[in-house]
Amino acid sequence: MADGKHRQLPVASARSGREYWKSLGELAGAPEASVPEFAEGADLPPSVSRRAWMKLLGASMALAGVAGCSRQRGEKILPYTRNPRDVTPGMPRYYATSLSLDGFATGVLVESHEGRPTKVEGNPEHPASLGATSALDQATVLGLYDPDRARTPRVPVGPATWQAFFVRFAQERADGGAGLRFLLEPTGSKLLGELVDRLRNRFPAARFTFHGAGSPGFAAQGGRLTFGVPVQPQHDLGRADVVLALDDDFLGGGPSSLRHARQWSARRRPGTPSASMSRLYVVETMLTPTGSMADHRLRRKPSAVVHVAARLAAEIAAGPGDLARRLPGPVAAGLARFRGGAPDPLIQALARDLARAGAASLVTVGYRQPPVVHALAHLIHAMLGNEQTAWTIAPTLVGAGDAEQDLGALAAELDRGAIDTLVIAGGNPVYSAPPDHELGRRLARVKDVLYLGEYEDETAAVAGWFHPAAHVLESWADATAHDGTTSIVQPLIEPMYGGRTTAEILALFTGRDYPDAHRLLLEHWEKQLAGDFASRWPAALQAGLFEGTASPRMRTEIAPAALVLALAAIPATEPVSAGLEAAFALDPSVHDGRFTNNPWLLEHPQPITHLTWDNAVHLSPTTAGRLGVADEDVVHLELGGRRVRAPVLLVPGHADDAVTLHLGWGRRGSESLARDVGFDANALRTARAPWFAPGLSIIKAAGERYPLARTQLHSSVEGRPIALSTTLAKYRQDPDFTAEHRGDLPTMLPPVPTAGNQWAMTIDMSICTGCSACVVACQAENNILVVGKPQVLTGREMHWIRIDSYFQGDPEEPRVVHQPMLCQHCERAPCEYVCPVNATVHSPDGLNEMVYNRCVGTRFCSNNCPYKVRRFNWFDWNARQPANQGQVELQRNPDVTVRQRGVMEKCTYCVQRIREVEIHARVEDRAIRPGEVVTACQQACPTGAIQFGSLHHAGTAMVRRREEPRSFQVLHELGTSPRTMYLARIDNPNPEIE
Amino acid sequence: MDRDVILGHPTDAELSTQLLSPVWTPRTVRWWGGLAVASLFFAVMIVAVTATVFTGIGLWGNNIPVAWAFAIINFVWWIGIGHAGTFISAILLLLEQKWRTSINRFAEGMTLFAVVQAGMYPLLHLGRPWFFYWLVPYPATMRTWPQFRSALPWDAAAVFTYFSVSLLFWYLGLIVDFASLRDRAPSRAQRVVYGILSLGFRGSAQHHRHYRLLYGLLAGLATPLVLSVHSIVSSDFAMALTPGWHSTIFPPFFVAGAIYSGFGLVVTLLVPARRFHRLHNVITEKHLDALGKMLLATGWIVLYAYIIEDFVAWYSGSPYERYQFFVGRPFGPNAAVFWLNQLCNVVILQALWWKRVRQSPVLLWIVSIFVNIGMWTERFVIVVQSLQREYLPSQWHGYSPTYVDWSLFAGTGGFFLLLFLLFLRFFPFIPVAEVKELNHERARAEEG
Secondary structure (H helix, E strand, O other): OHHHHOOOOOOOOOOEOEOOOOOHHHHOOOHHHHOOOOOOOOOOOOOOOHHHHHHHHHHHHHHOOOOOOOOOOOOOOOOOOOOOOOOOOOOOEEEEEEEEEOOEEEEEEEEEEOOEEEEEEEOOOOOOOOOOOOHHHHHHHHHHOOOOOOOOOEEOOEEOOHHHHHHHHOOOOOOOOOOEEEEEOOOOOHHHHHHHHHHHHHOOOOEEEEOOOOOOOHHHHHHHHHHOOOOEEEEOHHHOOEEEEEOOOOOOOOOOHHHHHHHHHHOOOOOOOOOOOOEEEEEEOOOOHHHHOOOEEEEOOHHHHHHHHHHHHHHHHHOOOOHHHHOOHHHHHHHHHHHOOOOOHHHHHHHHHHHHHHHHEEEEEOOOOOHHHHHHHHHHHHHHOOOOOEEEEOOOOOOOHHHEOOHHHHHHHHHHOOOOEEEEEOOOHHHHOOHHHOHHHHHOOOOEEEEEEOOOOHHHHOOOEEEEEOOHHHOOEEEEEOOOOEEEEOOOOOOOOOOEOHHHHHHHHOOOOOOOHHHHHHHHHHHHHHHHHHHHHHHHHHHOEOOOOOOOOOOOOOOHHHHHHHHHOOOOOOOOOOOEEEEEEOEOOOEOOOOOOOHHHHOOOOOOOOEEOOOOEEEOHHHHHHHOOOOOEEEEEEEOOEEEEEEEEEOOOOOOOEEEEEOOOOOOOOOOOHHHOOOOHHHHOOOOOOOEEEEEEEEEEEEEEOOOEEOOOOOOOOOOOOOOEEEHHHHHHOOOOOHHHOOOOOOOOOOOOOOOOOEEEEEEOOOOOOOOHHHHHHHHHOOOOOOOHHHHHHOOOOOOOEEEEEEEOOOOOOEEEEEEEOOOOEOOOHHHHHOOOOOEEEOOOOOEEEOHHHOOOOOHHHHOOOOOOOEEOOOOHHHHOHHHOHHHHHHOOOOOOOOOOOOEEOOOOOHHHHHHHHHHHHHOOOOOOOOOOOOHHHHHOOOOOEEEEEOOOOOOHHHHHHOOOOEEOOOHHHOOOEOEEEEOEEEOOOOOOO | OHHHHOOOOOOHHHHHHHHHHHHOOOOOHHHHHHHHHHHHHHHHHHHHHHHHHHHOHHHOOOOOOOOOOHHHHHHHHHHHHOHHHHHHHHHHHHOOOHHHHHHHHHHHHHHHHHHHHHHHHHHHHOOOHHHHHHHOOOOOOOOOOOOOOOHHHHHHHHHHHHHHHHHHHHHHHHHHHHHHHHHHOOOHHHHHHHHHHOOOOOOOHHHHHHHHHHHHHHHHHHHHHHHHHHHHHHHHHHOOOOOOOOOOOHHHHHHHHHHHHHHHHHHHHHHHHHHHOOOOOOOOHHHHHHHHHHHHHHHHHHHHHHHHHHHHHHHHOOHHHHHHHHHHHHHOOOHHHHHHHHHHHHHHHHHHHOHHHHHOHHHHHHHHHHHHHHHHHHHHHHHHHHHHOOOOHHHOOOOOOOHHHHHHHHHHHHHHHHHHHHHHHHOOOOOHHHHHHHHHHHHHHHHO
């Protein structure tokens, strides 16, 4: 491992006496010979020394506009002025920047302590965030400090400097670029768009490939199929009364999930029993956060979704109101075919429900469904006239027009040996591309492979030329949100290892010496904004985006020609299932493998399964029974001659005869954590069927077991009144159904003081999707350490907030309720009276406080906590777990104690944030304003399910919600008087469907 | 009755020779062997303790929710064993049970050594053992006191008090025999050591009068301790909300269980010692029979508590209690331990209804082994199985001990044995003076 981590190619020995040549290349006077013997900084210690760190800290001074030492950035960036909290000098600052995934940006604010980025928060002004963040966004800050990040640029003969790259690649080519290829990640960057154009001018024969495991582009192709032009679908869930998600986890992932979750949740909170709710139908394979929120959920193999969509479109077309007239005749005729066979009452009811909602309905389609399913959704929208809920914009991803080719074409060219230079900017395609492209083998045939990567990963291993990539928090760039809003990426810190951005690599090929991302960006936007630059640029830096740049709606007309053919290609009825289907999916924790070295995300309990540190073969209990496999059995998977070994995990509600396999695991790069976790499901994929494929065979490996570390082992409530739920209809009949689970109980104990601010929390289970962003947000805010898989197996994970998911009913068709569980801050806390040393005590403002310094570690408090939210430092996790060591220590929040071995810890209601606000209020001689204190979990929550504040701040969402009739306290009968109240989950099923 | 507790008509000199001689007869191979085994386990304990203190109790199998496990089980088990000695010495003395005479010293030594083992566990069990003294009310400069609503400071105080009084009581009883040893010891060194230990006791009537007064007083003082220590230990559980712990019957239940387990270990140790040291004349079948009856009586109190626990769990209507007693324990993780507990404490115990079993050293010894196992598994059921299945099913988790847990447990066994073997060697483990006194009383009674 050690030699892999610090891989350095051998360099020929120094000359002495007689003239020795290092290589035949040098003898021939080839350009490599000009490479210096040692790289810049090769004499520095391998890691960032304290001295180097102090230098890097100087960058923060540069951000403040003060001239300093030589490493600092000269240019000026401006702080976000409309901060969520009052910012004064000496306090942490927040800068607006953007994080991109699969080419789509999410605006974030990054907290910086003296030049040290420590926490990512959502940017409330950014349309893709609205103030919320995903778990992946939250964990990005840890990636910055990953000790495994690549540090040294290298060329085929050894470590090198940027100069060597310039000498080799910047010059004009004789072939007009015929041997030059670029393999880029999907991006919406306007700057990269311009650079691609410039490269096309300079090298007309060069070709560009955009490859991202998470963006197959089916949505755009669906637009081409329907309208003749590629489109990017846009949705407004806030206006939709009836929503159908076709294999689309729009609440759990995807480019607009945070915005969608916010919009959707606004329609799912019955503030009073008489309020209305939207209705959600989900057709999916494996339970996702979206599926777990569904009022009606159809479990289907991914290949069967198209039949549901087609049949549904046909039913709507044939339904009342002659909606088919809104479609071109041939298309309407093409749909009629799908009504054959026995009527499906469920789909008919769904069709009626959608038609009733009319314009206030919406159908969303997931990334892995083929273009024709996207097209069917467009047809349904056209029939129902949902212009307010669904529209399209022009694709925001950068393309290269005629010079663009797909990965398959590129792979074929590589095989022919026609390419001499391949530039790969990020994305680790050797790992993430379907293996039948055989990129690993084919890259070996290319003379020069230049890879810009954050890690010495699988692609770096076959790239002769490698340059460390700048982390996004070290980069200047621009990006585009899913709705077209242009977003700014500005650095929080000088690149720690001299990383470069994609723009700089591309600029190198335009012939620029020492390109600089900031200068490139300024030049680009000076040109774009012309006279407005001086006013608009600083505003954009402050806000993290250019206001009002969301793309306009496209005017589209259905073009029947291609569509009719595509519809005709769908079998009229669903074929009888034959064998097992493999369904590949992006991983909720590690996405396509880019986060697999991030310990927070590895230990992040996945929504629904609560699996950590591994991926698994997910299948339904029925299918498992048929195959004779059980949890943690090792199986051999075979698909088209490709094989992998993997452990099994049963998931209630999974579609039968299908198996969900998460991508992104089983990595073989040099990253220390990523190497040992999970199995590589990608090895089974093909380019032709990248997302689902029939013909999977599963054979149990006799007697082999593989332990899977899950943080929740038991998912039944055992009939206990813990996670209450009901339907909207029943709620209207009996609004006070939670009455016996709240309110005061007789007690002999003295009354609880009520003076001053009394902190409390309200959690609405109706809109908690179980996405678990709060878990990582809490981890980042509160310096919660990672414990590793063996310790999770033992039951020692340290998360202060967890998502309890309870399943009800038939294991094949379960109802799911998510209950975020954290310290309830009981007014009569059972932990307090059993502590022998007064280490856990009650504050006058209603917090159950944990005094780490006083704790001797008897753990009686944990035994007596009915909610089991206390976490114990069984070891010195700092010393014992390498994932907590090294540069990652720089991420720690200076406002929160790092706990030592042997003490208890738990949720504090983010007491450091409360005290910070209190101090500000005292300095300004005022009372704390309602809503001024925001906990980390609340801030991250995409749906706003978690609300926090003082009980005296009447009118805040926190107080209003707990006055709703459906509020309750968990284990109320124990008399603990928790300050955290829950709102029962309300579902809105279609009365037609029973 | 008195007739059966000493066989034959030994003279005082014979008794002295027989009962004091183990102190200076040459060490046997068997003794050395036992000492070697005990030392080996003691060494294991030292290693386990060192590892735990330097690395953290993460080396154990504990987790959340099972935050207490082996350490607390072993603590309660050892402290329970430690009840028999004082019960025999103090309560049976006050109740004038003659049969206690031959075995009380033995039982007291066992008590003391068991409490030493027990006392180690709560310290090791702390996350930060170096701050154990924060549980003690001392005038700290920070003006912090222990939190007296918690059972744990009381627990620490109760165990420490019990240890102190037991030590005093034991030592007081030894003074008379130390004096005999001083008078008969073959070497000068022994005479000096035992002379110092005997505190100048010369056997005068005055000395005897003071001695008896003090012994009676200490017995009176020790008696409530027998009841208080385990009552307080039981409140470590009873005051918690945990289903399976939250019960008002715990104090008497625990005290009965403690005495039961204590008598169990007395039998386990006494039967081999009687055989190896050929003490059939002073430890008679009468003694064994009485011990068997005590086991049966206290065992049935425990059994009654089991029944009441189950009844209350059912009667309470609480789904948490019902699940705990009727599903979690018999069918949940580690259910085998529950069934082993039932086997030992419910089924095998009934063998003691037969006099033949009570008076047969071998059979009684076998039963006593099951009593020890039964009481250890009972504590496992209470501590671990209760925590495995608490209120929120999402946090249900199993438990399995690690090799460090087992090493510590075996190690304290070794340490106990080590102390006990040294005790057998260097101390008169049958109270010579009291046996002689009993012998005289018997002779007088026969004459009368």
